[in-house]
Amino acid sequence: MTEQSIIQGCLQNDVIAQRELYNTYSPKMLSVCYRFALNREDAEDMLQEGFIKVFTQMHTFQYKGAFEGWIRRIVVHTCINFLKKYKKFSEHIDVDHANVVQVKEETIPSIMQAKQVVECIRLLPVGYRTVLNLYAIEGYSHKEVGDMLEIGESTSRSQYTRAKAMLETILVKKKIIENPNKPAFNWMVAFKNK
Amino acid sequence: MNNHDNHRDEFEQFIADEVNRHEMFASDAVWAKINKQVQTPKSWPALTIIAFLIIVSLSIATALNYPPDNILAKIQYNDSVIFAQQKQQQAIIKAASKNDNLEKRIAVEVITAKTFSDIEKRNKASVPVTTTSSLPEIVAKKSVDPSIIVRQQTTQKNLLQQLVVINIAKAAPEVIIADDIVLKKFVADSAETKTESDKETERATDNKYKDFYASLLRKKLKPRINRWSYEIYATPSQSFRNLSDDKIRDAYTASQTTNSLDNAVKHKPALGLEAGFAIMYNLTNHLKFKAGIQFNARQYYIDAYKTYGIATVTIIQNNRIDSLSFYSRYGSVGSSYAETKLDNRLYQVSIPLGFQWDALQTKRFGVSIGGTIQPTFTLNKNVYLISTDYKYYANGESFFRKWNINTAVDINFSYQFNKAKLYIGPQVRYQHLPTYTDAYPIKEYRLDYGIKIGIIKPL
Numbered sequence: 001m002t003e004q005s006i007i008q009g010c011l012q013n014d015v016i017a018q019r020e021l022y023n024t025y026s027p028k029m030l031s032v033c034y035r036f037a038l039n040r041e042d043a044e045d046m047l048q049e050g051f052i053k054v055f056t057q058m059h060t061f062q063y064k065g066a067f068e069g070w071i072r073r074i075v076v077h078t079c080i081n082f083l084k085k086y087k088k089f090s091e092h093i094d095v096d097h098a099n100v101v102q103v104k105e106e107t108i109p110s111i112m113q114a115k116q117v118v119e120c121i122r123l124l125p126v127g128y129r130t131v132l133n134l135y136a137i138e139g140y141s142h143k144e145v146g147d148m149l150e151i152g153e154s155t156s157r158s159q160y161t162r163a164k165a166m167l168e169t170i171l172v173k174k175k176i177i178e179n180p181n182k183p184a185f186n187w188m189v190a191f192k193n194k
Numbered sequence: 195m196n197n198h199d200n201h202r203d204e205f206e207q208f209i210a211d212e213v214n215r216h217e218m219f220a221s222d223a224v225w226a227k228i229n230k231q232v233q234t235p236k237s238w239p240a241l242t243i244i245a246f247l248i249i250v251s252l253s254i255a256t257a258l259n260y261p262p263d264n265i266l267a268k269i270q271y272n273d274s275v276i277f278a279q280q281k282q283q284q285a286i287i288k289a290a291s292k293n294d295n296l297e298k299r300i301a302v303e304v305i306t307a308k309t310f311s312d313i314e315k316r317n318k319a320s321v322p323v324t325t326t327s328s329l330p331e332i333v334a335k336k337s338v339d340p341s342i343i344v345r346q347q348t349t350q351k352n353l354l355q356q357l358v359v360i361n362i363a364k365a366a367p368e369v370i371i372a373d374d375i376v377l378k379k380f381v382a383d384s385a386e387t388k389t390e391s392d393k394e395t396e397r398a399t400d401n402k403y404k405d406f407y408a409s410l411l412r413k414k415l416k417p418r419i420n421r422w423s424y425e426i427y428a429t430p431s432q433s434f435r436n437l438s439d440d441k442i443r444d445a446y447t448a449s450q451t452t453n454s455l456d457n458a459v460k461h462k463p464a465l466g467l468e469a470g471f472a473i474m475y476n477l478t479n480h481l482k483f484k485a486g487i488q489f490n491a492r493q494y495y496i497d498a499y500k501t502y503g504i505a506t507v508t509i510i511q512n513n514r515i516d517s518l519s520f521y522s523r524y525g526s527v528g529s530s531y532a533e534t535k536l537d538n539r540l541y542q543v544s545i546p547l548g549f550q551w552d553a554l555q556t557k558r559f560g561v562s563i564g565g566t567i568q569p570t571f572t573l574n575k576n577v578y579l580i581s582t583d584y585k586y587y588a589n590g591e592s593f594f595r596k597w598n599i600n601t602a603v604d605i606n607f608s609y610q611f612n613k614a615k616l617y618i619g620p621q622v623r624y625q626h627l628p629t630y631t632d633a634y635p636i637k638e639y640r641l642d643y644g645i646k647i648g649i650i651k652p653l
Contacts, residue, residue, distance in 0.1 A: 027217035117212040
């Protein structure tokens, strides 16, 4: 089914079109929810709420921009509302927390890398994780993030800086990225020592 | 949004790229909940229609039975007599009340304390009461209006015991109570004093009361007819199904389904059960209307093979061909795989509405034919449907039709046992709409053959 026919079908409350839309976009949207949620159950609840909104508000889609982007915005807002509703968004933690996060050092096969990056993001405290998700991945500005989370723009900036540093530390420990502060290997020094 | 996308540094870009590659698959329950919530408001308002039909049926039944002609017959014989006496007294009071004369108005056959108090109130003085063994002068001279001569009777028998005369000839009324001796003489005298018109009036009144008593007795003797009864039944049944495929999709695609549906699908009937309760109303001596509620468990088995594949369902919508793919663990072909048995079991609730005709009825035995239309709601949806290429079985939840219409026809052989009627007989139940929605091209119609066993008792 084409995107156009799916939209038309959904507007007519056609269950086949709705199922097709769900099959197409739910894997990516569940990944979005999973990055915001504390666990998989919460993520599925967010996904469920998000898709119900998508189906019931389909008539508001005005073909401006990508259809997936429209769905994604609804799902992201649903996630934020879910966290606010269940008060799961009140956690603040210092960047030093990253040093005590239990991360096992290992080499990740590239095929698993996307999953591992997501899991590393989920190791961040909820507040940091949410700001990082919204700013670095979903592309919202700090002002928009501040408005969504009802925090100041400067708070969003500082939280993002800390979240980024913490994530970097975790990714280095996981050997997903190289340590940017590690000095380059000096062949001359190595030769002299011999 | 996305105004930050163009200003990502290398680290942010790396994170965004990796994260956007990530996908996860939700459990089936998520879609089930979404579908339920999104589709529910537009579901067919069957409950409303059923409730409306029941209300209309009950209203018609009530209208046919109104006014209840056995209501007087419910009164016991003694009550009937008392009721008649009260009616008689009320009629006299009503007639007397048309006259302004207080004494005439109180000329009831029972003199009570209120009689005297009313007279006292009117005259603002106590009424002198005299007891005498001789006939009062005013009566002896027949100078008193007979209408103000009132008789007091006992509650045991309609025998006159005392004569009470209220003498209105005096300025202040006087009450004279005579004993039995005077009474006999008075009765004889008053009979003489009666004019022909008085006697005619009395005869007419007597006849009127005789008719009234007779009508009461007739109603009492009329047998009480109870039109309501209830029925409890159970029907063990075997569920069969009929599959048909119009293959209209073959006109839209080069890859046509070549194998036969009957060869691909191997289903076996299985035992099911229907159990229910109904209220019956006798429209005539032989025809009953009935409405009730029924629980159904119906199932059949499908022989399948354990394998993995993509079950494709091709659908035609708006003159275009579309297809949906489902992950499947069961195939219809593949003898090299392990065999398994799929159980398509449905739990349903129905509202049977219909008629029963007593074709033959003797004192003990009878034969009746019944038919009901059953709006049916299916409680579960975990059924398997075959892909349109007939190769795999997939979860049929997406296409399932929750509301359906069934018809049941039965012949019952009954035996009257005390007030209850026990019966047994064959029943056929047919599902009118396909199990799946119109989008699914392969139509399934279910058919149940069963033995109905039940009991009917009057309410």
